[in-house]
Amino acid sequence: MKVELSGVSVRIGSTPIVADCDLTVKDGERVGLVGPNGSGKTSLLRTIYRALDPFAGRVALSGDDVTTLGQREVARRAALVAQDSTPDFDFTVEEIVAMGRGPWLRTFESATGRGDAPITAALERVRLADHRRRRLSTLSGGERQRALVARALAQESPLLLLDEPTNHLDVYAALELLELVRDLGRATLCVLHDLNLAATYCDRIYVLHRGRIVADGPPAEVLNPELVETVFGVACTHLTHPATGGLLLAFSPRQTAPVTALGEGTKR
């Protein structure tokens, strides 16, 4: 098991954010985490890489309680592509990807000086080898996101955490990125807003609603019209994709907005 959350609750100050969540990602599994804005997806993800300590429950990374692991060891076991994770400084692609080697280096050791095989391999994997000396600011949104995935790959961790990796990407770049992630074959936990992308690219999906996991299983089962309506407040119809034969969700508006956050009142 690459990650196992048991009874995890998160509070920020005295505000409950997520409650009593159980979640696992096994070897080679691509798991989606979906839920409305503010339902607690990012907060739950943050407990896995120790950016946030649970108020209750346990997070195990490759079998060990994360609270017993130092930050470097956590980074050897889990790599993150965060939401809006473009750095403020305008590094080159190669420099960005080299940062992924940090958890494996001794103090003051240079990632590129030690031999850059993992960096080159990561760049080739995301097809950015020809762009390694380009500044991040000169890349397209899709290329930039692939560079950040390359940084996570250079980290050589068995678990990949992705927080809305297709944000700001056009449909081609979004599909390209998720296909790349699928081809990696690595244990992956991915927060996604697009339910059709989640249905296409995930083996299993967890649905977070008002801070609680309300469903878990194969996409077609979990994303049933009743659940989608309850959680997301839209009417949903299941269709069959005419080209792929896969599940296609069609949405239409509903009258009342759903409740999203744990402890929230009746309005979004």
Ligand SMILES: Nc1ncnc2c1ncn2[C@@H]1O[C@H](COP(=O)(O)OP(=O)(O)OP(=O)(O)O)[C@@H](O)[C@H]1O
């Ligand atoms: N540092 C913080 N201080 C106060 N409240 C916070 C903090 N971080 C998150 N929250 C609150 O916790 C709730 C869950 O936020 P979180 O970002 O985990 O949700 P999310 O499902 O990832 O949302 P989105 O889909 O919009 O990214 C929200 O109501 C948010 O305002």
